[in-house]
Amino acid sequence: MKPVTTMVGGSVASWLVATGVLGLRTGLEILLGMLAPLVVASGTLVLMERTYRRHPTRLTALMIKAFAAKMVVFGAYVALVVNLAPVRIVPFVISFTSYFVALHLAEALALRGLFAGGARSSG
Numbered sequence: 577m578k579p580v581t582t583m584v585g586g587s588v589a590s591w592l593v594a595t596g597v598l599g600l601r602t603g604l605e606i607l608l609g610m611l612a613p614l615v616v617a618s619g620t621l622v623l624m625e626r627t628y629r630r631h632p633t634r635l636t637a638l639m640i641k642a643f644a645a646k647m648v649v650f651g652a653y654v655a656l657v658v659n660l661a662p663v664r665i666v667p668f669v670i671s672f673t674s675y676f677v678a679l680h681l682a683e684a685l686a687l688r689g690l691f692a693g694g695a696r697s698s699g
Contacts, residue, residue, distance in 0.1 A: 579621060579682065579683075579685075579686035579689075580618045580621055580622060583614065583617060583618055583621075583679055583682050583683075584614065584681070586682075587610055587614045587675060587679070588671045591603065591606055591607055591610055594606050595607075598667075598697075602664075602667050603672060604663070604666040605663045605664055605668045605672075606667060606668075606671040608657050608661060608663060608668055608671070608672075608679060609669070609670070609671025609672035609673075609674070609675060610671060610672075612649065612650060612653040612672070613650075613672065613675040613676040613679045613680075614679060616646055616649060616650070616678060617679035617682070617683050620642050620646070620647075620683065621639070621683050621686055621687075623638060623642065624638060624639065624642075624687060624690075625633075625690060628690055628691075629642045644677075654672065679684060
């Protein structure tokens with residue numbers, strides 16, 4: 577659960593700094609770009625950790641389902657924000673892309689740590 581806390585803390589801290597530097601309007605656009613990647617990456621990581629600890633053989637199937645769900649969720653989220661929210665596209669897209677990449681990298685590193693810990697405890 578520590579990786580999720582780190583992901584949330586880092587995301588909120590970076591958003592606060594960006595808002596302080598770039599202003600409230602851009603901060604709102606950055607927040608909207610951060611929310612979906614943060615919620616989805618955190619939720620996915622929790623599910624993957626839980627599945628790995630209980631039934632490691634089911635992890636690959638879960639990851640495939642999560643990948644498909646992420647495609648739908650992210651597509652719908654971006655479409656909704658771009659079409660319904662009064663945001664400038666460029667700050668939102670830069671924020672969304674940055675958080676998407678950074679949080680999925682954090683998710684991958686957390687999984688690597690989870691696998692390494694499992695290998696140590698079974699070895």
